[in-house]
Amino acid sequence: MSRPLLRVENLQTRFDTDHGIVDAVNGVSFTVDQGEIVGILGESGSGKSVTARSICRLEDPGEIVGGSITFADRELTTATEATLRQLRGNKVSMVFQDPTESLNPVFPVGEQIAESVRIHQSSETQRLLDFLGVSPFRDRSAWKNAREHAIGLLDQVGIPNPEANVSSFPHEFSGGLRQRAVLAIALASEPALLVADEPTTALDTTTQADILSRLRSLRDEQNTGILLISHDVGVIAQTCDRVVVLYDGEVMEAGPVERILTAPEHPYTRALLSCSVRNSDADEQAQSVMARLGDPSSSHEGCPFADRCQHVTEACRSGSVPTTEDTSDHRLACLEAPFSEDKFVSEQQEIPAANGGQQNDTA
């Protein structure tokens, strides 16, 4: 079997804060293959973003104290800043929830895309020109090509009227269009891996569904590997091939999305899914279950979910919980599953629909 594009193995990332050590990611393992969309699902604070940021060590990722991250056969945990910078501009792109952070307000959107294309395509000569500080696009035909490429990318991400909008400034765009523009910049370098951290969370459901379907097309057409981070079961269901369920920095369950969402085995996955189904019916009781779940224990002995689990036994609270793996690529970290009173599948008839942000956003 060919090697995965990205392999994260036993990753441990921590923060040394005024209030002590925070073990944000505590032994997380997963892979992303070429042409595969892998989701990371978990509530707020479960370590999704820290996992993503650890991959490229962007924006204060914390200190990686254990494990390994291999991307295209390169070990990233020990890579130099220069290697990481090269990867980020080239092979790995990231998209975050807030597009305003990734866009420069003083340049037209098209120029920012063209710049990203240029960096990607820059030859040794261009690198030398960059080094010498010679400005880009002195050459009109180079700029014309870059502009055309940018227009194509705007079209690909669903920005209407790309010929006109290529000259627009970020503030002239709605939130949805801005997020599409960020995606276009991310795609300009033709990345092998796209890491998207809650890319549609602030958008209305129609825009969200459209952007997610474009991610799937990207995978289909360009064989891009995608790591999609979301707290929203519906987003994961719509988009991913496989999913990794995180709780308090640890993987509770992982496997093919259909199996995890229709026949979840870990009590945490089951709680997360039934809350999600009921939340979409605005069930207040479910909301209060979520509130109780959202306060992970700080102890790392045993299962992190033990205090909230209805199946807990003494064994769950001590030692480490082994992860079992079966032949269909399913992993489970639970001592008690399967449960004899298992009625989950018959109770949950369908995969919940996306219930992302409700902000109005016309794009």
Ligand SMILES: Nc1ncnc2c1ncn2[C@@H]1O[C@H](COP(=O)(O)OP(=O)(O)OP(=O)(O)O)[C@@H](O)[C@H]1O
């Ligand atoms: N810069 C930081 N300094 C200290 N602790 C941090 C820092 N960034 C994250 N953490 C902690 O690491 C843990 C995981 O955070 P992370 O941002 O990965 O959660 P998340 O799953 O992405 O949540 P959300 O859905 O809210 O984005 C949390 O306990 C968080 O408080």
Ligand code: NI
């Ligand atoms: Ni996050």
